[in-house]
Amino acid sequence: xxxxYDLLIIGGGSGGLACAKEAAQFGRKVAILDxxxxxxxxxxxGLGGTCVNVGCIPKKLMHQAxxxxxxxxxxxxxxxxxxxxVDHTWSVMxxxxxxYVKSLNWGHRVQLQDKKVKYFNMKGSFSDPHxxxxxxxxxxxxxxxxxxxxxxxxxxxxxxxxxxxxxEYGITSDDLFWLKESPGKTLTPFVFNVSLECAxxxxxxxxxxxxxxxxxxLRGFDQQMASLVTEHMESYGTKFLKRCFxxxxxxxxxxxxxxxxxxxxxxxxxxxSFDTVMWAVGRAPDTETLNxxxxxxxxxxxxxxxxxxxxxxxxVPHIYAVGDITEGRPELTPTAIAAGKxxxxxxxxxxxxxxxxxxxxxxVFTPLxxxxxxxxxxxxxxxxxxxNIEVYHAYYKPLEFTVAxxxxxxxxxxxxxxxxxxxxxxxxxxxxxxxxxxxxxxxLGIKCGATYxxxxxxxxxxxxxxxxITKLHITKxxxxxxxxxxx
Amino acid sequence: xxxAKYEKKVMVLDFVMPxxxxxxxGLGGTCVNVGCIPKKLMHQAxxxxxxxxxxRKFGWQFTEEVKHNWMTMAESxxxxxxxxxxxxxxxxxxxxxxxxxxxxxxxxxxxxxxTNKRGVEKLYTAARFLIATGERPRYLGIPGDKxxxxxxxxxxxxxxxxxxxxxxGASYVALECAxxxxxxxxxVTVxxxxxxLRGFDQDIANKIxxxxxxxxxxxxxxxxxxKVEEGTPGRLxxxxxxxxxxxxxxxxxxxxxxxxxxxxxxxxxxxxxxxVKINEKTGKIPVNDExxxxVPYIYAVGDILQDKLELTPVAIQAGRLLVQRLYGGAxxxxxxxxxxxxVFTPLxxxxxxxxxxxxxxxxxxxNIEVYHSHFWPLEWTVPSRDNNKCYAKxxxxxxDNERVxxxxxxxxxxxxxxxxxxAAIKCGMTKxxxxxxxxxxxxxxx
Numbered sequence: 001x002x003x004x005y006d007l008l009i010i011g012g013g014s015g016g017l018a019c020a021k022e023a024a025q026f027g028r029k030v031a032i033l034d035x036x037x038x039x040x041x042x043x044x045x046g047l048g049g050t051c052v053n054v055g056c057i058p059k060k061l062m063h064q065a066x067x068x069x070x071x072x073x074x075x076x077x078x079x080x081x082x083x084x085x086v087d088h089t090w091s092v093m094x095x096x097x098x099x100y101v102k103s104l105n106w107g108h109r110v111q112l113q114d115k116k117v118k119y120f121n122m123k124g125s126f127s128d129p130h131x132x133x134x135x136x137x138x139x140x141x142x143x144x145x146x147x148x149x150x151x152x153x154x155x156x157x158x159x160x161x162x163x164x165x166x167x168e169y170g171i172t173s174d175d176l177f178w179l180k181e182s183p184g185k186t187l188t189p190f191v192f193n194v195s196l197e198c199a200x201x202x203x204x205x206x207x208x209x210x211x212x213x214x215x216x217x218l219r220g221f222d223q224q225m226a227s228l229v230t231e232h233m234e235s236y237g238t239k240f241l242k243r244c245f246x247x248x249x250x251x252x253x254x255x256x257x258x259x260x261x262x263x264x265x266x267x268x269x270x271x272x273s274f275d276t277v278m279w280a281v282g283r284a285p286d287t288e289t290l291n292x293x294x295x296x297x298x299x300x301x302x303x304x305x306x307x308x309x310x311x312x313x314x315x316v317p318h319i320y321a322v323g324d325i326t327e328g329r330p331e332l333t334p335t336a337i338a339a340g341k342x343x344x345x346x347x348x349x350x351x352x353x354x355x356x357x358x359x360x361x362x363x364v365f366t367p368l369x370x371x372x373x374x375x376x377x378x379x380x381x382x383x384x385x386x387x388n389i390e391v392y393h394a395y396y397k398p399l400e401f402t403v404a405x406x407x408x409x410x411x412x413x414x415x416x417x418x419x420x421x422x423x424x425x426x427x428x429x430x431x432x433x434x435x436x437x438x439x440x441x442x443x444l445g446i447k448c449g450a451t452y453x454x455x456x457x458x459x460x461x462x463x464x465x466x467x468x469i470t471k472l473h474i475t476k477x478x479x480x481x482x483x484x485x486x487x
Numbered sequence: 488x489x490x491a492k493y494e495k496k497v498m499v500l501d502f503v504m505p506x507x508x509x510x511x512x513g514l515g516g517t518c519v520n521v522g523c524i525p526k527k528l529m530h531q532a533x534x535x536x537x538x539x540x541x542x543r544k545f546g547w548q549f550t551e552e553v554k555h556n557w558m559t560m561a562e563s564x565x566x567x568x569x570x571x572x573x574x575x576x577x578x579x580x581x582x583x584x585x586x587x588x589x590x591x592x593x594x595x596x597x598x599x600x601x602t603n604k605r606g607v608e609k610l611y612t613a614a615r616f617l618i619a620t621g622e623r624p625r626y627l628g629i630p631g632d633k634x635x636x637x638x639x640x641x642x643x644x645x646x647x648x649x650x651x652x653x654x655x656g657a658s659y660v661a662l663e664c665a666x667x668x669x670x671x672x673x674x675v676t677v678x679x680x681x682x683x684l685r686g687f688d689q690d691i692a693n694k695i696x697x698x699x700x701x702x703x704x705x706x707x708x709x710x711x712x713x714k715v716e717e718g719t720p721g722r723l724x725x726x727x728x729x730x731x732x733x734x735x736x737x738x739x740x741x742x743x744x745x746x747x748x749x750x751x752x753x754x755x756x757x758x759x760x761x762x763v764k765i766n767e768k769t770g771k772i773p774v775n776d777e778x779x780x781x782v783p784y785i786y787a788v789g790d791i792l793q794d795k796l797e798l799t800p801v802a803i804q805a806g807r808l809l810v811q812r813l814y815g816g817a818x819x820x821x822x823x824x825x826x827x828x829x830v831f832t833p834l835x836x837x838x839x840x841x842x843x844x845x846x847x848x849x850x851x852x853x854n855i856e857v858y859h860s861h862f863w864p865l866e867w868t869v870p871s872r873d874n875n876k877c878y879a880k881x882x883x884x885x886x887d888n889e890r891v892x893x894x895x896x897x898x899x900x901x902x903x904x905x906x907x908x909x910a911a912i913k914c915g916m917t918k919x920x921x922x923x924x925x926x927x928x929x930x931x932x933x
Binding site: 051056057060061064065068069071072074075077078079080081082083085086087088089090091092093094096097100205332333334335338356360361362363371399400402403434436437438439440441442443444445447448449450454455457458459460461462463464465466467469470485 | 523527531538539542544548550553554556557559561563564574798799800804819822828837865866868869900905906907908910913914927931933
């Protein structure tokens with residue numbers, strides 16, 4: 001046709017890259033635009049999107065660094081003689097993490113090349129429904145036309161613009177992972193999983209870290225589990241300022257930051273100084289410079305996200321969207337990847353399979369990890385009524401914690417089931433080490449419609465934490481002590 | 488414990504015959520004292536050694552020289568095991584189960600003689616009996632084996648560091664022990680008669696062996712020891728013969744650990760007096776699908792059962808369900824199909840269902856599809872180690888909607904990963920359902 005490409009993707013992140021590579025498999029002419037607008041602090045990165053550069057990957061690696069700090073302490077109980085003091089050097093860790101991320105950037109570029117996907121390091125915006133104007137860093141313009149266009153530009157962290165000094169002096173997760181020097185004494189106001197995860201590993205590597213929260217932690221997640229997660233962090237050493245919110249950030253002569261906040265419980269105003277203030281107030285979809293109005297792609301007036309239907313189609317024919325940019329979808333890499341792949345298969349591979357967003361498992365990588373799939377207890381109660389659900393639960397102690405003399409108070413799991421005879425599993429929640437590894441297989445079981453009796457017929461693997469899930473038998477309704485005892 | 492819930496009058500006889508070297512332990516059986524529990528803890532100690540090395544790459548700094556103290560570890564572990572022994576005694580007391588630390592044997596119908604440590608004998612009668620005596624390590628039957636060699640029964644409470652060790656055997660016990668001993672910094676050699684991990688997927692077994700070799704464990708393949716004697720002071724001299732010819736080799740070690748198999752404790756408990764049939768060759772007891780022996784009032788569970796899996800959770804499940812059927816009116820039988828398991832070698836191996844060989848044998852190569860992948864755990868990237876060693880494969884039955892009939896994963900936390908997949912296999916998962924499940928990122932299980 002008259003269009004240069006069969007498929008043009010704007011955004012080289014999890015969703016965009018997956019879609020591009022899949023489409024290329026069908027022998028299509030595919031192009032992808034990726035561009036990183038530097039953060040207000042000047043941080044930028046390469047191809048791969050949020051997950052690779054400023055999300056999942058560096059986050060998990062730094063989380064691992066913190067876990068290894070705990071391992072060092074445990075090791076002494078297991079007979080390893082390590083002379084104190086044990087120190088952590090931020091720059092060694094950061095460099096190693098950044099080098100690995102760069103290798104992934106490189107890997108993606110090589111893959112695109114191998115699959116003959118044309119890559120433009122340009123910022124794209126719409127001229128018309130089939131035409132994209134690409135702009136390089138230097139200001140050079142390129143016009144690209146395509147039969148189908150996929151918007152996958154993701155999101156960027158928001159700044160609380162109403163707080164004086166927030167933009168000038170604060171950083172976000174976009175900057176944290178690329179810091180060359182230690183962030184030092186850090187404050188993370190607000191409590192989305194990102195801030196808890198970051199506060200968690202910063203504490204773990206020995207930094208003085210404070211989390212400030214106005215109301216509840218991990219909104220949208222099961223609140224009982226969220227409390228256990230934050231309780232553990234408190235016992236682990238992270239400081240929490242509850243029912244507080246910041247009002248201003250100022251720079252001191254020493255170059256440190258002075259933060260003022262309101263304590264809504266005591267009705268007082270308090271201040272303290274920090275080396276770093278990291279905002280985690282949510283992410284905004286990256287649509288501003290796309291010029292969506294020019295082509296009529298509809299967005300949600302509240303969130304700014306692009307509205308799509310079950311086939312990832314926007315309000316404009318031949319224009320699609322996947323990933324964090326889309327309204328009503330989980331902001332997760334695996335869903336973006338799956339959606340991108342399936343979209344390519346539907347466009348070019350004669351498939352009609354739609355993305356299933358139900359029962360998507362996820363894990364919060366706090367010092368004590370929290371993995372879950374399905375409904376929270378509150379959502380289940382709301383949906384079915386507390387009389388119609390049964391919650392099986394247990395407090396357990398990982399074997400490895402015993403010799404290490406570690407506190408397992410928050411190691412807990414619960415399964416929310418329908419109460420009627422089949423007892424289908426609605427949700428599974430697990431707090432403990434390796435929560436992601438534990439939950440993944442069970443998510444699969446839930447996809448297969450697993451019921452409580454089927455789970456009970458499954459023999460446990462001994463000794464693991466996951467086996468306790470197959471042994472859940474105390475209900476919340478019974479009021480009995482849910483602590484696992486013995487072998 | 489389950490029977491006591493139904494207010495039955497229950498008695499448990501437990502007695503540990505000391506090992507040839509005089510070692511013994513408390514209530515709880517193999518798993519708690521000389522199996523799963525101490526094994527996993529020593530495996531954890533070895534993993535922590537690796538974690539120490541990794542941590543430097545993640546920015547942690549401490550002295551170059553890090554040494555492991557066996558006594559500190561063994562003592563901590565024995566203390567924990569002791570707490571479990573104690574916990575069981577308390578639980579039995581609380582549930583009004585009579586416990587006697589005595590050796591039980593049948594002397595006539597419905598009658599058992601219990602002999603305690605001091606030789607005092609008592610007779611007990613019961614309506615029903617459950618035999619759950621488990622197994623003990625086998626010895627080689629060569630000169631010096633009982634005098635000089637240790638087994639897993641001795642290893643976990645050894646009051647001195649085993650030092651340079653020869654592990655004889657290729658069972659999971661042998662490989663797990665060799666694995667953690669090497670991880671603690673010891674010089675380890677494994678002597679193998681033929682193949683590794685008989686009965687397990689051989690493709691994976693070989694990968695496990697390769698990984699161990701790459702990590703410093705020496706393998707002497709196709710040899711069997713024929714004599715163990717004292718060597719230079721403090722050491723044992725082992726003479727071994729090739730299984731393929733006449734070649735003889737010798738080696739010296741501080742410790743020789745035998746892990747060549749286990750034998751059921753069924754020969755000296757008077758089974759002949761009550762007519763319970765056992766497999767004369769293996770010593771194992773055949774039971775029906777309700778764990779009943781050929782004598783209607785005598786049941787059996789656990790490692791002593793013929794053709795069943797030697798695993799703690801299987802024994803627990805079977806025991807519980809049996810009691811629920813006997814006293815609770817339940818009908819559920821223990822499901823021995825698709826029982827998941829994990830081998831805690833340095834590179835852990837989790838499995839559920841068919842191995843590739845048995846799947847090919849049962850269904851035919853053209854009727855199965857094997858999907859597989861190597862992977863590199865994110866946590867190993869920064870320390871730059873072991874790229875492309877981890878591996879996963881699923882075996883699907885093409886004729887049954889590509890139902891997943893075998894699951895195998897080789898990598899860290901294999902047990903935690905495998906458990907959920909075992910549940911999914913129990914629900915009859917197909918490849919399509921697996922494909923449509925979203926992964927958790929970034930973890931190995933995805």
